Amino acid sequence: MKDKRSKETIADLFVFDAHCDTASALADNPWSFRRAPTHIDLAKAGKGGLKAQVFAIWVDPLFAPQRALKRGLQVMQALEDKVFVPGLAVKALTVAGMDQAVGEGKLAGWVFLEGGHIIENSLEVLAVFRSLGVRGMTLTHGKNTDWADSSTDAPRSRGLTALGRRIVAQMERTGMAIDVSHVSDATARDVLQAVDVPVMASHSNARRLCAAPRNLPDDLIRAIADRGGFIGANFHPAFIKFRVYEQIEANFGRFAAKIKARTSGRMDDPQFLSQIEWEYFQRAVVGNEPVFMDDLIDHIVHIAAIGGSRCVGLGSDFDGIASTPVDLKNAAAYPALAAGLRRRGFSEREVRRICGQNLRDFLLRVERGAKKR
């Protein structure tokens, strides 16, 4: 009896996650998306009730300025070859298209760019990506672009430049989701001033609970929510608990000399540098204080308290993070997260919104915002 009920829950669950780096993992390894040693694959999606997923085309800023576009295209082609062409997921170009795929029992996959450096300062390249099916872009990654500041780099433009404003205006006009995860607070505020459409932070937590610069201060949570925007809670322990953030930073400090020695003479090889960076990222999480799903839910509760339960959802960052909460190891664990949300007092309707409906509704508002223009 109990078993039957839990099965019904999984079938009913609509999990739609706003951010993962599975495309990079598929690009760099000989794995099939059917079953892979990744946080997300088709088997885990089936077990976890994951019905729709935003796949980020992440390009390490180390590839900028001249090799970012090529790397972006390589990662995007890996996603085509391994996920869309074999029919393991349907590429979602509209919310109606996603709804149809999900209704037919297929995984719906959205494609976003992660890092504005990928378009190499070109509005035309941005338009080409849209034609190829890209429906959103995270404006920066960990480094400033020429037109927008990152939260983890020294301030340069102090927000958006004139080119940055043209880029977000084009995204608004063409119905691409504008993602302010990774950008500096000043950039996020400039974006909110520059456009009328709702804006998302696809994978960011609350700075009030964890003081990492990647997380959102309360005033930005409120501003994003007031506009009908979306905030996806990030599962990376460093963005959940500040103690873990400090431990990882300290470990990187200890690795600095070793990294310098290993990369000397290879500074012209971003693929190699990026691999080394990932290797040490994995080492830096060893021995960190454990983080649990309930610590993540604290962030969801806080974001909902500030912005309301219609602005918050999931932005797992799966396959882009070297560790996870102990009891939330991969996409198969989503039913446990839904149960955790219920335990913390969210109603059934709110759980459904947080797990996926809020993100769907946000993307619909972005589509409609573009049509109105």
Ligand SMILES: [Zn+2]
């Ligand atoms: Zn990211």
